[in-house]
Amino acid sequence: MRNVAATILVFLGGFAIMVLEIIGARYLAKDFGGSFYVWISQIGVILIALALGYYVGGALADRWRRVSFLAWLLVPAGVITWFIPNFAGGLIDAIISRHPTDRDIPLVWQKLDPALGSSLIFLLPCFGLATLAPYMIRLVATRMSHVGKISGLMIAASTVGSIAGVFISGYVLIDQMTVTNIFRATGALTVILGITCFFMDSLFVEINSGAVHCNDGRQI
Amino acid sequence: MISLVNGVIAWPLIAATLLLKFSVSYGGTVFEAASPYHNIRVVDQGNVRTLSFDGTMETRMSLQDPLKGHFEYTEYFHMPWLWNGQITNVLMMGLGGASAQRAYAHYYPDIWVETVEIDPVVFKVATNYFNFKPAATQRVHISDGRVFLRRTEAKYDAIIMDAYAKNRYGSFIPYHLATKEFFQLAAERLTTNGVIAYNVIGTLQGWRADILGSIYRTMKSVFPQVYFFPATDSLNVVLVGTKSEKKVGLPTLLQKASDLIQTKRVTMPTFRSRVYAFKSEPPLSYSRSLLLADDFAPVDGLLSGAK
Structure with a gap:
């Protein structure tokens, strides 16, 4: 049951990350243009968010071995995502309008401005979502002898969620929903993930006792 | 492009x-x-x-005459003259092999032409291999078209859009150059009698009519009048949007063409014959076509669905 719940949460987290990446690239193109560099920045920035989220998520999981702690990461991530259509326009405008209008934007800024925009908008939400997978590995892996299988399961679930996020965004969402509503829905999903985690401590409580067994050495 | x-x-x-x-x-x-x-x-x-x-x-x-051999649709980029005989500056989006730029430099040497091209390599290729000569009246900006339009403080008498890509998997339309917000921005950068000419790949009947219908509907939401010039040697249709409210017909345009030719304002030999391609009826798919907006512009779905 724990494994199933963790797998679903991690799957949905991976899904939300890639919806933000794909729809985000589309969103940025409206202001930064359809340039190659928009995709480069979006992919690069999301990977930075993932690396940070994995590292910090794993460290926090060791420190706070309660699933409810994830609410503190996911709810803010979801709230930020929900409000992207409200605050992103102004941020992007500030980035673009700092260049004098009487000459072309220097090539180096044509390359870096989209990365700046991506970071300001998408780094935090994706960072929050990325903490899910390592956190769950720590909570679900009760015995050292299972860590390989559990971490494999969580990483695979996250990646399968991301795969679904890519194709569903590109093939379905962009044709059926407004960009604003896609951000709102992804934000709502992330908040729901956070709230779910907040009330799931009881489901994961045995794990802590499992960890005790582990420390006792009886399981090893 | x-x-x-x-x-x-x-x-x-x-x-x-x-x-x-x-x-x-x-x-x-x-x-x-x-x-x-x-x-x-x-x-x-x-x-x-x-x-x-x-x-x-x-x-x-x-290679013998760089003013020849081009695709017919590029000649429809001269049609804005029919609505504005006083053109002094033009913004072109998309350089490619510079067919339109070469023609403008030759036939209207006094007109100021600015071109926005996203790909710096294309600029080099146009200069080195397609007889494109940057000059006092021909400037190229390496930038995305919409980014340029947003930042520029200039106003243009005509904006000419040729920014589509195509490969064996079909056309690719940069969605941010096809939305209502884009056309509003373009209209703001046009002078009072300004005209926009917009190249779309499609036909007025059937094949790929959905994207053409959508772009027509979207342009029509911003420009009071929108007309068509379908090419006969390719699937290109050049849409012309005018800020002028007045609807015109073929006889009026032929009269204008004669005036322009007589006063030597337009000297392209095929100009008058190209005017006959004029169509003012909306495409068949118009009534079921989508209005494209920044927030909702499923151009990729439209392109693949209408294939």
């Missing part, structure tokens, strides 16, 4: 395409490079030089 030819064109072009493919394998390639945007190739075959992006022809040019 682009445009071009597909299945149902004239036989000579099909033959030329086959020859092009042949020559690609067996020499005749004078330049080849991969830019961040395209695989670019310049091929000479007999007297014809072609530019291709990702294997699809963008531009043709006669």
Whole structure:
């Protein structure tokens, strides 16, 4: 049951990350243009968010071995995502309008401005979502002898969620929903993930006792 | 950037395409490079030089006379004169092999032409291989079209859009150059009698009518009048949007064309005959077409669905 719940949460987290990446690239193109560099920045920035989220998520999981702690990461991530259509326009405008209008934007800024925009908008939400997978590995892996299988399961679930996020965004969402509503829905999903985690401590409580067994050495 | 030819064109072009493919394998390639945007190739075959992006022809040019050999649709970029006989400056989006830029430099040497091209390699190719000469009246900005339009403080008498890419998987439309917000921005950058000419790949009946219908509907939401000039040698349709509220018909335009030719304001030999391509009826798919907006512009779905 724990494994199933963790797998679903991690799957949905991976899904939300890639919806933000794909729809985000589309969103940025409206202001930064359809340039190659928009995709480069979006992919690069999301990977930075993932690396940070994995590292910090794993460290926090060791420190706070309660699933409810994830609410503190996911709810803010979801709230930020929900409000992207409200605050992103102004941020992007500030980035673009700092260049004098009487000459072309220097090539180096044509390359870096989209990365700046991506970071300001998408780094935090994706960072929050990325903490899910390592956190769950720590909570679900009760015995050292299972860590390989559990971490494999969580990483695979996250990646399968991301795969679904890519194709569903590109093939379905962009044709059926407004960009604003896609951000709102992804934000709502992330908040729901956070709230779910907040009330799931009881489901994961045995794990802590499992960890005790582990420390006792009886399981090893 | 682009445009071009597909299945149902004239036989000579099909033959030329086959020859092009042949020559690609067996020499005749004078330049080849991969830019961040395209695989670019310049091929000479007999007297014809072609530019291709990702294997699809963008531009043709006669090596003997650079003012010949171009695709017919580029001549519809001269149609804005019919609505504004006082054009002094023009903004072009998309350079490609510079067919339109060369023609403007030749036929209207006094007109100021600014071109926005996203790909710096295309600019080099146009200069080195397609007889494009940056001059006092011909400037090129390396930038995305919408970003440029948003930042510029200039106003233009005409805006000419040729920013489509195409490969064997179909057309690619940069969605941010096809939304209501984009056309509003373009209208703001046009002078009072300003005209926009917009190249779309499609036909007024049937094939790919959905994207054409959507772009028509979207343009019509901003410009009071929108007309069509479908090309006969390719699937290109040039949409012309005017800030003028007045609806005009073919007889009026032919009269204007005669005036422009008589006063030598327009000297392109084929100008008058091209006016006959004029159509004012909306495409068949208009009533079920979508209004494209920044927030909702499923251009990729429209393109694949209408294929």
